[in-house]
Amino acid sequence: MPTQRPRRSKKRNNLADILRNIHPLTHPLKKVLKKLLSFKIHKRPEIAFIIIIILTILIFSCLYSNLLRGILSGAPRPSEEAVMESPSPETVTEEETGLTQEEETTEIELDIEKKKQDILQTLQYRAANGEPVFSLLIESPPQIDGNLDEWMEELVPAILETHPISQPTYLKENYTNPSDVSGTFMVAYDEERLYLAIRVIDDVFSQPFQGSDLLKGDSIIISLDTDLQGDFYERANNLDDYRVGLSPGDFSSLSPEAYIWIPQETRGDEISVASSKTSNGYIIEAAIPWWNFQNFEVEDGKAIGFDISINDKDFLEERELAISSSPSLDWNDPTSFGTLVLLDTTKISGD
Numbered sequence: 001m002p003t004q005r006p007r008r009s010k011k012r013n014n015l016a017d018i019l020r021n022i023h024p025l026t027h028p029l030k031k032v033l034k035k036l037l038s039f040k041i042h043k044r045p046e047i048a049f050i051i052i053i054i055l056t057i058l059i060f061s062c063l064y065s066n067l068l069r070g071i072l073s074g075a076p077r078p079s080e081e082a083v084m085e086s087p088s089p090e091t092v093t094e095e096e097t098g099l100t101q102e103e104e105t106t107e108i109e110l111d112i113e114k115k116k117q118d119i120l121q122t123l124q125y126r127a128a129n130g131e132p133v134f135s136l137l138i139e140s141p142p143q144i145d146g147n148l149d150e151w152m153e154e155l156v157p158a159i160l161e162t163h164p165i166s167q168p169t170y171l172k173e174n175y176t177n178p179s180d181v182s183g184t185f186m187v188a189y190d191e192e193r194l195y196l197a198i199r200v201i202d203d204v205f206s207q208p209f210q211g212s213d214l215l216k217g218d219s220i221i222i223s224l225d226t227d228l229q230g231d232f233y234e235r236a237n238n239l240d241d242y243r244v245g246l247s248p249g250d251f252s253s254l255s256p257e258a259y260i261w262i263p264q265e266t267r268g269d270e271i272s273v274a275s276s277k278t279s280n281g282y283i284i285e286a287a288i289p290w291w292n293f294q295n296f297e298v299e300d301g302k303a304i305g306f307d308i309s310i311n312d313k314d315f316l317e318e319r320e321l322a323i324s325s326s327p328s329l330d331w332n333d334p335t336s337f338g339t340l341v342l343l344d345t346t347k348i349s350g351d
């Protein structure tokens with residue numbers, strides 16, 4: 001036993017030296033440490049554990065109160081400095097533009113609307129043939145499969161509008177009401193193709209025809225004057241005018257197909273067509289390559305003569321009537337077509 005005493009007293013002396021050198025501000029800590037040293041810790045480990053916890057809390061409290069003083073005195077914490085140096089993108093957007101997300105969306109819509117109006121002022125078009133329809137440039141093409149989900153969500157650079165097909169134009173005396181036949185369409189484009197999504201409401205589906213006869217059954221006819229400004233007053237179809245038929249098929253043995261009558265009769269094999277049956281009619285989705293139209297160049301702000309008509313056959317042997325997007329459509333007169341304008345919403349003036 002006597003051999004242990006000098007070692008213990010030496011240890012205590014060293015600790016006492018350390019305590020003497022501790023800053024006077026930490027005086028209360030000295031007391032705690034002294035108590036600790038006089039206490040037989042090795043016999044009460046649980047007490048030692050509690051003391052260590054208390055000390056840890058005290059040390060962190062000191063550190064935190066220093067941070068708090070710093071904050072109150074206006075000095076930024078290191079993390080705050082980092083945030084100030086590299087603000088988040090949202091902060092930049094809002095700080096730079098002074099606009100919220102919603103306000104920015106409205107701003108974009110207003111810009112698009114202004115661009116539409118600016119384009120219309122430079123164009124010749126016939127307002128009497130219906131409001132011009134804008135076809136928006138899309139980044140990725142829709143899948144031509146008869147399902148229009150992507151038109152509602154993924155295609156949008158801006159919201160794609162839905163336009164009515166509702167004007168009885170051919171054998172209109174047979175027209176009764178919108179549940180007999182009516183429809184809506186959406187249209188979009190890219191450098192390669194014109195894309196169409198058409199929803200038809202039709203009480204009785206009947207399409208036993210194909211090829212050049214497809215227009216005698218339930219089907220769609222697209223009319224285009226691809227050089228509207230060039231022959232604005234030309235009342236007869238010529239080489240820049242097109243009549244394209246789209247058949248949904250019959251949902252059993254006949255497949256969806258396209259056929260071209262004007263300017264030259266030919267099967268529309270380069271046109272992609274898909275259809276699906278709905279509870280009250282059918283859907284047609286189609287992609288028409290621009291290269292079908294001779295000398296046609298895709299251009300932001302370009303206007304073409306345009307109509308979509310729906311042929312309806314219910315109980316008679318052939319189509320009973322047609323309704324159109326243009327109010328007074330005559331397929332043989334391009335000056336009766338409505339107007340379609342190509343619009344690139346990524347190019348807004350002022351950008």
Ligand SMILES: [Ca+2]
Nearest residue numbers: 143145147148
């Ligand atoms: Ca689709």
Ligand SMILES: [Ca+2]
Nearest residue numbers: 180203204314
């Ligand atoms: Ca019908």
Ligand SMILES: [Ca+2]
Nearest residue numbers: 225231240241
């Ligand atoms: Ca023409």
Ligand SMILES: [Ca+2]
Nearest residue numbers: 202204313314
């Ligand atoms: Ca029908």
